[in-house]
Amino acid sequence: MSQQTPYQLLGDAGIRKLADAFYEEMDAQPQAETIRAMHAANLDLIKDKLYEYLSGWMGGPPIYSEKYGTVCLTDPHKPYPIGPDERDQWLACMDGALERIDASEELKEMLKGPMYQVADIIRNRDTSEPIVQDPNSIPLTNL
Incomplete structure (x- = not known):
């Protein structure tokens, strides 16, 4: 017997619920404050x-991909400093979303490794330490 895909397990409506639940988790989890700040106030489009x-x-x-062409996850995330902490915040929101929709243990286990890989691919920094900008490199305008 062949293993079902996550899409087959959830169905289209389940995928929609998961996407909605993910952003509900991002709003609800205090530890996700950093990644929530990377998004617009209105989350409908995302x-x-x-x-x-x-x-x-x-x-x-x-x-x-039919709507936007090639799927490249790194390009839209380049402007944001995403390190290990931000990756882990994203994963915590996805874990919470899977709980919210009462996903089966089979599905959670099936997605655990691949979700980590997706979140880690988006990471563009080795650290989550704040970026400290040299004050001498800031252009002096309006003087």
């Missing part, structure tokens, strides 16, 4: 994009 991405990534219709 919820849709996550749903579209997850649909194809989990074995369903490739909505995101």
